[in-house]
Amino acid sequence: MGDPAGIGPELMAGVLNLPESCADAGVLAIGDRRVLAKGEAALGISLDIETLPRDAAPPQPEPGRPIFYDMGNLDPANLPAATASAIGGRSALENFGLALDLAREGKVDAITFVPFNKEALRLGGNPFDDEMSFAADRLGHSGTVAEFNVVDNLWNARVTSHVPLRDVADLITEERLLEHLDLAVRALKEAGFERPRIAVAALNPHAGDGGSFGREEIDVIEPTVRKAQALAQTQGFAVEGPYPSDTVFVRARDGHFDAVLTMFHDQGQIAIKLLGFDRGITVLSGFAVPITTPAHGTAYDIAGKGIARLEPTRLAFNMAKQMAASRK
Template identity: 35%
Template sequence: MAKVTRNSISEQMVIGVTMGDPAGIGPEVVVKALADPEVRRAAKFIVFGMNEQLCYAADRAEIEPFWGRHQHEKISRDYPYKVVVADYDEYSVPPWLKEPSRVAGEASIKFCTDAIAAAKAGIIDGIVTAPISKASWKMADATWPGHTELFAQKCKAPRKAMMFVAGPLKVALATIHLGLFDIRNKFTIGCVFEPIDLLNDALKEYFGVENPHIGVAGLNPHAGEQGQFGDEEDRIIRPAILLAQEQGIDCTGPIPADALFVKAARGEFDAVVAMYHDQGMIPVKLLDFDHAVNITIGIPTVRTSPAHGTAFDIAGRNLANPSSMKSAIMMAIQMAKTKRAFRPTPVAPSGRPAGDATTREDREEPSDIA
């Protein structure tokens, strides 16, 4: 895949959307989300997926196909469509299949790895991933348990964290896909410091928060109550917070989680670091399940996804709600724009901006091709 130059591409944002597991609700929520004219006006889109599955989903939803189609080997930033499907017709997943399978795992992995390659080549400005099945990936002999780990490895990012946005709440997780009883054996100062540090950077780079104020949750009930209910707060969390503070990060804690999330929802903190998966996910989904967005931070590529799964039980029945997918798409666009504005323009020795004489913002946006 050839890397594009700045002079050869359209300046409108181009977002890659991976279709997810072909047997899940991914095709349906992708079609329904991109069918919204407001979403299509916001950017151009390349869908990494299977045209047959997308057409089937459109037919069930009584939506007239609104996209162009090209073979996935020939993707380009300059398609004359607002939406184009990079079609992987070498894969065949029967429409009646509504469960994990090896072929669906292989296909959904390929969608992701090709989207990452396109982002590295400058063809797309961000990636939105529809839900995958971890069981399908395991059947396909994947070495990654999910999207976060795949993106970190392919982007060669030594650090990564999972972040969620739901209404006023922004949450990063210190541990991700670990059994609850396994956390104690893998709970270190580094695994608490890392999401604090990455979250601080993400709030600045992606959300335009100049001086983030971050709340850090305790692990145990009442944040340990001075060691009565566990010593992880004193041994691990407080040293991690101190380390972050020494690097100039404004963070506070450990705070009992039940109090912290209330304070964060009221706006007392810009974001929260939760210690384990469900500690963070329960308030996120209670607060705004239909619009919650998952973000991978710490990688060089913008990557978002809806905060729900494949929902095999309703797949193919035209029952899936596309709200979270729409939110993930719009957030990816907003993050890519903020990142572009946040990144300083390189300056040549002459004092002029390096590269083109004009900035991206100076240039005309291409016409809105339906």
């Protein structure tokens, strides 16, 4: 369970209420049972789910029999409604932290979380910029990790993420490009793509127009793509580019590519969210287990009204199961 003041409780309740969710996986839900009850009330449902206390031994749920691990860490009566708060952020960090601990111990194969609020996480004690860095620290992971956004089977990977725009050009290196291309290939294969087709976006307008608007394409991006193409046949993927970023997603939308590797955050985020904001999911990759979440936020303005769209959470949960099954 993510931020308790947003739509997360009703999204968790809604997914747990779907027969398909638990039929093919042992599902462990983590949060406060009182907060989940608020989500049930918003949807007008009542879940039949076994509940265990926080001090119980970590359970091993079986397919078709989900278990709720009651952290008992948040009385809804003390939670400021529909706003970021320290108490809400603290509970979200505790819930996510336990899921990560179970992953580190090899007791879970994948994690899905309903939306966090970064301000609430910071108020609740998160010393990092985002939940991905928190996860890396908790898992003791020092390697490269990446955040992918997915809409209708079209993936967006990126070479840089939560960094100032002024720093992006200096971070576009052969090493980073190859690292994030490799992560994308592995994640796509886990998601069911037998031979992923990846387009690489340029950094500058018109792909630099022969050096007229920057040399990153000439000096770094194109040579790296050519180097990757030499590996692609033996490693089972295809890569092309660099393509101007204002047209590459049109090509991908029309079926020419399975993924686009962009150079910075909004270069891909804007395109993906325009293509399907109400269907988008986010995949955190590079960790010992796949981690997924719906791509939207906490939607405080509609929290508790029972009108939040369940589809992105359902898709994120199904993606986690699929990627975990692929690894196993």
